[in-house]
Amino acid sequence: MLGVIADDFTGATDIASMLVDHGMRTIQTIGIPDPNDPLIAQADAVVVALKSRTIPAAQAIGQSLAALKALQDLGCQQFFFKYCSTFDSTAEGNIGPVAEALAAALGQAVTIAAPSLPVNGRTVYNGHLFVGHALLSDSGMQNHPLTPMTDANLVRWLQAQSGGRVGLVDLAAVRAGDQTIRACFDKAKADDTSLLIIDAISDADLLAIGHACRDHVLVTGGSGVAMGLPDNFRTLSVLAGAGAAALPTIKGKSVVLAGSGSLMTNKQVATWNAASRPSYRINVLDLASGRPVIDEAINFFDAHAEQAVLIYATCPAEELKRIQATLGVHKAGEMVEHALGDIARRLLERGVTHFVVAGGETSGAVVQALDVKGLLIGRAIAPGVPATVSLGAKPIALALKSGNFGDADFFTKALNAFEENYDA
Numbered sequence: 001m002l003g004v005i006a007d008d009f010t011g012a013t014d015i016a017s018m019l020v021d022h023g024m025r026t027i028q029t030i031g032i033p034d035p036n037d038p039l040i041a042q043a044d045a046v047v048v049a050l051k052s053r054t055i056p057a058a059q060a061i062g063q064s065l066a067a068l069k070a071l072q073d074l075g076c077q078q079f080f081f082k083y084c085s086t087f088d089s090t091a092e093g094n095i096g097p098v099a100e101a102l103a104a105a106l107g108q109a110v111t112i113a114a115p116s117l118p119v120n121g122r123t124v125y126n127g128h129l130f131v132g133h134a135l136l137s138d139s140g141m142q143n144h145p146l147t148p149m150t151d152a153n154l155v156r157w158l159q160a161q162s163g164g165r166v167g168l169v170d171l172a173a174v175r176a177g178d179q180t181i182r183a184c185f186d187k188a189k190a191d192d193t194s195l196l197i198i199d200a201i202s203d204a205d206l207l208a209i210g211h212a213c214r215d216h217v218l219v220t221g222g223s224g225v226a227m228g229l230p231d232n233f234r235t236l237s238v239l240a241g242a243g244a245a246a247l248p249t250i251k252g253k254s255v256v257l258a259g260s261g262s263l264m265t266n267k268q269v270a271t272w273n274a275a276s277r278p279s280y281r282i283n284v285l286d287l288a289s290g291r292p293v294i295d296e297a298i299n300f301f302d303a304h305a306e307q308a309v310l311i312y313a314t315c316p317a318e319e320l321k322r323i324q325a326t327l328g329v330h331k332a333g334e335m336v337e338h339a340l341g342d343i344a345r346r347l348l349e350r351g352v353t354h355f356v357v358a359g360g361e362t363s364g365a366v367v368q369a370l371d372v373k374g375l376l377i378g379r380a381i382a383p384g385v386p387a388t389v390s391l392g393a394k395p396i397a398l399a400l401k402s403g404n405f406g407d408a409d410f411f412t413k414a415l416n417a418f419e420e421n422y423d424a
Contacts, residue, residue, distance in 0.1 A: 001044055002019070002044065002045040002077070002078050002079075002233065003068075003076030003078070004019075004048065004226075005071070006049050007064075007095075008049070008050070008051060008053045008364060009363040010360040011402065012047045013400045014384035015082045016377040017377060019226060020245050021380060022226075022229075022230040022231075023244055024244060025244045026046075027043040027046055027391075028374060028388070029374040033070055035074055039391060040074065049364075052094060054094075057094050060097065060098050061097055061101045064081070068102060068106075080221075080226060081102055082226075083115065083221070085116065085222035086149060087157065088141075089161060090147055093161045094161075096160075096161030096163075096195070099195060102218055103194065111219075112216070112225075113154070113195055113221060114197075114220070116206060118200070118203055119384075120405065122224075123201040124199050126170060127197050128152045146329065155197050164192075167188050168197050169184045169198040169199065177208060184196070185212075203227065206224045207227060213228070213229070213232075245379045247388075252351055253347075254352065254355075254356070255301065255354070256272070256414075257357045257366060259312070260314060260359030260360075261317065264406065264407075265358045265403050266315075267408045268358065268409075270408075273310075277307070278300070280312075285323060285327075294339055294343055298350075311340070337362060340365060354397045354418045355396065356411055357398065357400050363400040370396065373390075373391055376390075376391065381417045382410055382414075383405070385399060385402070388400070
């Protein structure tokens with residue numbers, strides 16, 4: 001019933017988790033879904049995970065339109081373009097260009113942009129995005145290596161990326177309820193405004209927005225606004241409810257792979273190391289020099305294989321800046337992704353079946369290296385991060401985490417979740 005196009009892998013699992021929590025049986029595919037997969041026919045929602053957040057806008061549009069066509073062929077009735085709750089983008093895109101291309105393909109005149117995710121501290125008020133009590137531009141996101149968010153005014157930020165006019169639905173209108181929100185949509189159409197940033201500071205706001213979009217063929221935003229969409233479908237048919245989260249238990253060895261340079265992932269690495277748990281740090285400059293870092297990481301794992309091991313390239317912001325100044329932003333990121341993907345593939349050959357992965361780009365590299373084609377989505381380990389099991393004859397358990405998601409002890413919580421029986 002619902003087809004989702006996500007611009008990165010962890011963003012895909014984030015919204016898939018939200019849909020499962022609200023009663024929709026959900027499958028996530030890595031790239032364009034196979035229409036002949038029998039599991040897809042059993043799903044209420046299909047989430048397509050792309051890696052389109054930071055590629056050139058024209059490529060992102062092409063990939064997104066291809067995903068839309070595949071979801072239309074599956075018979076989806078409504079479509080959702082999912083991006084990060086911190087609105088990760090640049091003046092060139094890709095949120096605005098992709099949203100406008102999807103809206104044009106679907107013939108929708110006015111499309112919302114609702115990134116709020118209050119459970120993780122992301123809220124929009126008067127068009128400004130906050131992370132906790134700080135404006136986005138003061139939250140640490142201004143130092144993001146690929147999409148530095150230097151302006152918290154989302155109307156202004158989205159307008160820079162978009163060809164059409166961008167407007168705002170403020171909190172007073174949202175709090176007035178569904179009919180008022182829909183009246184704002186009608187006014188925007190009359191004013192030739194095609195994209196609307198929508199204020200939301202609570203889950204109740206997001207539910208109201210989701211309900212107001214029941215007739216929209218396209219919705220865009222973070223995972224939060226998706227919580228209101230299952231109710232719209234519930235009036236049409238019976239959803240899976242609690243059974244939507246059932247997963248098989250997967251036994252095997254465990255590893256944590258961290259490539260994100262976010263503040264929270266740094267805290268999670270520090271928490272792991274403070275407990276004196278085994279960890280191996282990948283120095284990107286050593287990688288660049290030709291040192292056999294990947295072999296050393298595998299040897300370290302072999303020496304500690306009876307325990308869960310952390311292998312990470314995460315480092316503090318100042319050190320990351322020095323590395324990027326030496327190697328270049330994109331080269332440094334690509335080297336980390338390639339290394340952790342190669343390590344994941346070699347560990348799979350050694351019997352590792354539990355992978356906790358920190359970072360959206362890192363998660364994308366790992367699932368590609370492991371040749372994962374799709375995921376069954378289970379219960380949330382932390383807001384926005386579900387337990388998942390890969391599709392196929394030899395399933396593996398994965399927890400794919402956006403850099404800033406989870407608390408300081410997330411790695412341990414994720415590993416513990418893998419030991420639970422989700423069939424129960």
